[in-house]
Amino acid sequence: MYLHLGNETVIRQSDIIGIFDLDNSTVSTKTREFLANAQKNGQIINVSSELPKSFVVCRESDGLKIYICQLSPVTLSKRLVI
Numbered sequence: 001m002y003l004h005l006g007n008e009t010v011i012r013q014s015d016i017i018g019i020f021d022l023d024n025s026t027v028s029t030k031t032r033e034f035l036a037n038a039q040k041n042g043q044i045i046n047v048s049s050e051l052p053k054s055f056v057v058c059r060e061s062d063g064l065k066i067y068i069c070q071l072s073p074v075t076l077s078k079r080l081v082i
Helices: 029-040 073-079
Strands: 002-006 009-012 016-021 044-046 054-060 063-069
Touching: 002 063, 002 073, 016 073, 029 044, 029 063, 054 073
Parallel strands: 044 063
Antiparallel strands: 002 009, 016 054, 054 063
């Protein structure tokens, strides 16, 4: 199955490691460091044309990818079919 993140971006559900709230999780310095390192390594993909609310960490064949998304984690979770 797939998860639609918005702006014509679809990811495979089996590749998802986690869905995180951007406001709550970036309070931690470890999370900010993780996102900063991902940005330096070109692992961030911004699929948001508006204010981002969440980020989704995914496994890819070439490592991790982090998708910055305008949808809330609750909305994304509701779109998942388990």
